[in-house]
Amino acid sequence: MAASISVLAASGALAQDAAVVQDGTAAQDGSAQVEDIVVIGSRIRRDNYNAPSPTQVVTREEATLQGFASITEALQSTAVTGGTSQINNAYGGYVTDGGPGANTIGLRGMSPSRTLVLLNGRRVSPAGSRGSVGAADLNVLPTAMIDRVEVLRDGASSVYGSDAVAGVVNIQTRQNFEGLVFEGQRNEPLEANGAGGSTRLSLTAGVRGDRWRAAGSIERYERDELTLRDREFTRCQTDGFRNGQDYIDPLTGQSKCYPVTTTGSNGVTINTIATGATTGVAAPGATGTTFNRWRPNSAVTTGLVGFEGVGGPGNDLNVRDTFEDRMLNESLISPVEITTLYGEAGYQLNALGNAEIYGEALFNQRKSSQTGYRQLALDYAVGSPLIPANLQGSVAFGDQGLNQGQDVGVRAFIGYGNDHSEQEVDFGRYVAGIKGDFFVPEWRYDAYVSYSRSKSTYTSEQFLTDNLIASLDVVSDGAGGFQCAALASNPGCVAAPALTTQTIGGVLPQDWKDYVFRPVTGTTEFIEKVASIGIDGPLFSLPAGRVMGFFGAEWRESEIDDTPGLDSQLGNTYNYSTSAITRGSDSVKEVFGEIEAPLLVDLPGVRELTLNGSARYTDYDSYGDDTTYKVGLVYRPIDWITVRGTYGTSYRAPALFEQFVGATSGFQSxxxxxxxxxxxxxxxxxxxxxxxxxxxxxxxxxxxSVRVITAGGAEAGLSAETSTNMTLGLVVRPPMPSSWGDLAFAVDYYEIEVENGVSRTxxxxxxxxxxxxxxxxxxxxxxxxxxxxxxxxxxxxxxxDSYVNLATDNVKGLDYTVRYRKDVGPGTALLNLAITQYTEISNKLFEEDPLVDYTGMVNNPEFTGTADVSYAWDQWRVRYGVEWIQGTDSYAYYEEDPVTSDYDLAVDDYWLHNASVQYSADGWTATLGVRNLFNENPPTISAGVYNRVGNAPLYSGYDYLGRTAFVNLTKSF
Known part of the structure; x- marks a missing residue:
């Protein structure tokens, strides 16, 4: 079966080859017979892609030429996302939905929860760890079996149900695949000595018989860790202020490094103690003679012997130590190991309307980890024998929780060292269905059931409060050392180390570390069940053609069960958030339909006028019923001009975690x-x-600190988000002499407005x-x-601070796409150009608030673009591509004068260049190339405003790896 892919896309690949057979290989002469296909954004079979909604198609060949080692990388690229920041592997140290290691996609400047991901037209259920699992994890997708990715940049809840607010991404696997294909790819960052590199190996096989077919793949993907040490712009995070306003470290004469913090200076202090006010010697950069913060210095023989003052009245906090070498072991890009198995099969029954029974099975395991750095604020009680004689008279504060009601004599701010977090996520998705001819002539039916389950364990290393308390309550062991006072009743207790220069500097006994710093493990399970049925075919005929219809019904049930480790539930993790169990379920019953009617055809001024309409009735257990609709129109006044547009409503049911997340406490400043x-x-x-x-x-x-408790909003009557979507587009394919080549141009305007957005205040x-x-x-x-x-x-x-229906979010913009193809010499040249413009990205929390427009601010570029030119001849293809992110600034928002401000709140235009060459012959293909050809580093901004990676903004559009070589080898048998 072949499909004409002559549609203009909203961005990225504007049009693919004139004809593409179902297994993804191009028809040589473009004359393959065209049969009915289903286009993303519609359930109706049609013989072309002339749909009212803008659609982008990305093929596996294009992804390989761009050097993407996985479908995750391709989907999160600027070409697909249009500049919207994505949750990727640089977010390992942040609290994100789906937990560390999860990769998600959000379109049109909106969150991943507002983009629906499909695999072969069916939902991909959420996967991940911790209580906030709510979006599909792109890591589960079977890269080896993917033929193409279809991206619908339009709301489509009336067609697909909840979450299709900003758009839909459909991953289409190879169909009717036969043969055996081995593929291997290595991406090697040249500027980091291979750190952060990735390897993917896969084997794909398919066989067919007279009445049956079967195909599948097995693949392994590994990404190496990239640490702060591996890239120059992350080795020393400074203030980055203008006008010489950085704090200059008096010990180095350079801007002070703060690698622990993510937004500002005054990094977590280490190698320091806190005492009551005491007279002593000032450290370099400190002023005065009375201090309450001290740094070990063996050269000091007066005042507080062995210590120099680094804090007290009138002293800058930055005098204190904030850096040590182990901080550079933190993950910049976290490592991961992913194993994926995928299989699909079909069998012709020769009954029940020439029916085929079919099935799909997907199993995916992700093992991800992150390396962090921890400070330990260790409190020694007044009178503790662990405090040396010269500090015995100090009273720093009242009890802070470790000293059983006793005042704190001395607090040690210790650079404890690196900690590790790990996640293992097992994801399974199983589909069984039957499709065939309906009893009504030319109608077809398709019914399926699916079951998806994500089961994860997540572990983080934590200080246990009860063990810290026990270890600090000590008595003499009679041999010059100390033992826990409660050793008789707690035989495993290990006494805390005495307060010495080594202890303050982070050199700690291993047996004590093993006692107080333990792994805490939780589990998360997310289950989704679906049963769906649909029928489609011609309803009746009009003078312009047949009216086609699709009608269906669906039932879905989801449940989540996140059980944090017991110490986390009981609040026994020192200076860390507590988490309660998240447990709940929801189900929905839906009926829906779609009609496409050719109103006019082949009339003066009207080559085609086609109307498309869809509607869906939804009834959720959690909040009740809702109705959505969408109307689309395609108008061709002449053969080479198409005007298209849609208007409709969409909705997003609250995610299970938004309804049921257990009360989780954290702390703010x-x-x-x-x-x-x-x-x-x-x-x-x-x-x-x-x-x-x-x-x-x-x-x-x-x-x-301010204690903040977050909880789900189910008891408060949390309801669905509602939204309206509008797109208007123009497609132009001017007729030109064949010697001039083929040119196509499209522009699409879009508006999305979300009301009653689910948010926390x-x-x-x-x-x-x-x-x-x-x-x-x-x-x-x-x-x-x-x-x-x-x-x-x-x-x-x-x-x-619980989830409630509050927010309003507006997104408006335009997509411009140009595609030009021309035969040149022995081959064909192809040019693609795509630009996304956001004219508004605004939101407000309360009805009475003004809308705040973030367009053009840091991490929200107004313009992004991609362009590539390729040339194919004989068995060769070469490609050169450019990705562009317009410069941004936030001076106006923060009411800063860009001329006089001490803050650097602007970044210049950012360009990434990629080049590749491909050779194919005798069943094998080799692709070699370089991403970030000119080694463009991310731009830098000041501390204190935005999350940063080193000195660069935390933004998925920037490349943290540097110049990266890649090679892909494919062999078919």
């Missing part, structure tokens, strides 16, 4: 306490009255709206104040 210094001039009078009513002084300064916003509210509401714990409580003993705050 004490700086977000709105009562800090509330007596200063110009403060909101409501805030003044409300803070005073809690008995706080006007110059109050919080010294406690944010602790800072809750505190602002509470403390600035009417004092009567504050006193009554009304409005947002019901989410805030202050402990009368220590004035610490607790904020409840």
């Amino acid at each position: 004490n700086s977000i306490d709105r009562c800090n210094d509330y007596g200063a001039p110009g403060v909101n009078p409501n805030r003044v009255a409300n803070c005073a009513s809690e008995g706080l002084a006007g110059d109050f300064q919080s010294t406690n 944010g602790a800072g916003e809750i505190l602002t709206r509470c403390y600035d509210s009417n004092p009567e509401d504050f006193a009554a714990d009304a409005g947002f104040c019901r989410l805030v409580s202050r402990d009368p003993a220590d004035n610490s705050l607790t904020v409840s």
